[in-house]
Amino acid sequence: MELDTKKNSRFLPTIVVVTSLVLMTMLPAYITKSNEIVPIKEPCPRVYMTNTDNTSVENLLRQSIQTFGTIDKGQRYIVYDCSKAKEGVCGGWSDRMSGILSTLVISLLTKRRFLIKHDKPCLIEDYLIPADRFDWRFNKSILLNKTSSYQDLSARKSTNLRKYLSGSLDINTYFEHDVNFVRMNWDFTEEFRKRRNIEDEIPWVTKLKYADMYKQLFNFLFTPSPLFAKALNEVKSQRTRPKIACAHLRVGGNPTMPGDDRRKRLRVDLVWKHFKKLNKRIYDIFIATDAEHVKRMAKKRYPANIIDTPGKITHIDQPNRNDPGVGFLKQLLDFYTLMNCDVLITSESGFSIFAAYLRDTDSDLYCLRSEGIIPCTRYTINDIFPGHFLAPD
Template identity: 25%
Template sequence: MNMHTVFQRKPLLMILACLGISSLCFIYTRTDSAATFYQIFQTSDGIKAFWETDKNLNDLFSGTQKVLKSASPFTRSIDNSIFQTHRDIRVLRDETLRNIIIDDEVDCSKRQFLLYKCSRGLCGGWGDREKGIVSSFLLALLTNRTFAIYMDKPCELENFMDPFIFNWTKCKRYLDTIPAQNTTEENHVGGNRGFYGKISSIDFEKLWTRKKIVLFLNAYVPVMDSIKLHKDVEKQMKWIVNMTRPEIVHLVIHTLFRPKQRLRNELAEFIRTNTNGRHLVCSHIRIGKNPSIPGDNNLPKGSPKEGTIFSFLKRFKNPRKYAIYIATDSNDVRQGAMNNFKNVFNINRTIVHVDRFKKVDRETDICEGLYTVLFEQLMLSFCDTLLITRSNFGTIAAYMRGSSDDLYLYHTKTDKVFLTNITNIQSVYGFV
């Protein structure tokens, strides 16, 4: 399926019904019945917003069960509107996840588990962690193991994110009771990457015999590609075979995560206040090691030249038509944007690398740093025009956004900005 045609953005006027809600607004509508993997639904009582409260969410799902059962067996789409932006969100169906779902906590003891863990040592930034989470979840589906996430570095992920379609927290109390002799831990972060190339030929029933498998991962491209070649993929997760990498990441991230109320409300209010009906233009400018995050590494392919990006963004300098948002790991870049544009805004929070923070930082500051990271990635995913530099964080924001419309890449080697298709990001940036 062509990514550009699947990820369609719709007129901005469609979102006006959500203007009175200080929350992310999601609606169901119906799509072309010829679509093989994607279906957009409409509730019996018409368009209805959700994510506003848990009650509304539960009401919406209970009202669509009959429709869901008769539609595509793999995924469903949620049509999402937030103020002046619009995107389609796709998630995996409950039916697709049935083999790894736990309906009741009392059933946890009957299951085998696969955990993504980030609690000590090197995990990487949030983009690296998302890659590890996506890979671990896919391996859980392939091996018929219930999935869980343990991330408390720098603080608990559950402080800011709830489970959405799949509940990755339900058995956490039981998992803490599984003894070490029935647990296998594997660390494939950094240079220990031999596992990735072997996935397609591994007999996981023989390799993973213990009840709890704990994985430390920070790669997803070789995992996605290898799973598609595994002998069990047709039986366990047929939906993945013809999916592009951006589609897979989009599906998994949105299936797993729903931002908590504070994050939803503050993001919605931030966008409403700063855009006021204007076209939202965003850029993520990843610099790497700089005075704002001196503990970070230098980028392997060099840092972008923000002057080139600012020159490109000058086509959007009309403050009546455009609002410009800059997400960056550098206060110098933030200040440069403020000096160049009258219509630019940013979150004005302390910049923190969630894996390389200073030991002297207070825990609350570090946790708020994680909040800022999650806030900015969600912000980028709602932009009408998006320009990214080479980073996992910005790339996954583009995948979450789910559209090739008005998507631009900055290429460090050529020092150029160019319009692209979402499926080309990997070939340009070459992530693992």
């Protein structure tokens, strides 16, 4: 982080050298709404160092999931469901990503094809499309001549499931239909790691830390759609300085989010003090928050440096009177902006923890606590914040 005054070593977090996995970079083709096949090229392909003790995530996924060619008539499915057609909460963005990761692992354990059905509040593929050559998009044609079931395993409804996830009972007897729609919003990695043969079934579950697991799988599954890439570029066009400093300030229940849980008071004053040390000639500033009054405070303090994403602040599972589609897009824009910040201050929220996981660096990553702003890394962030934000207690 560059300061107006002489650099102080207290503000330099420990650099952690991350040994990661290789994900294959390809030029996939995607079908647009007009049924045209359009090649999408990622402008800055991500390259990861090979972990010699592990096989790539992509190869491990391909061992258990059919990803090429025509669909086998005997194929069976595990479908992550966050659709308007079914009851049950999906949760916020990090809750949904936790559910997707857990559902994907279940598909590997049961040797079934993994798909995503997400249209609450809108189709996820309008904004995020399959990366590389793994197509996770749900198509109702797979239901022809097949049995199906829907299981809401969100929140505390998954107690009985844990015995199957940990290997105490045969998981295939729990998901016995041809097409199993599953709604869950928790990470069950710790349950998966209790399985007796998990190192043979899915080696990376035991070898990867949470941060690397989420980063590799997110980049394996998703890439911005042309529509979302355009929206991201419009946000980036506000930038006038070489770097950007960001904070995610999750307040909890407030007039902007009347139905949200109350939280202990957030020390936003500490963030303003931290940003005061920044060289304003070098840094733009971005604040993601669930409270309009916090956003107004930031704009008042940094009128020349602030950038923002369009739309009203909206919880994607509790839109209230706001347009849920606009709210969903705003939250995705906030998330991708946080992912790419040069300086990132996180609060006690899965949203910013998940964004920190996906950053390409640990440099200038900080955790906001009541006693102060603490330097942290992708690997220590879960230790600094008490409780589990991406997994159940």
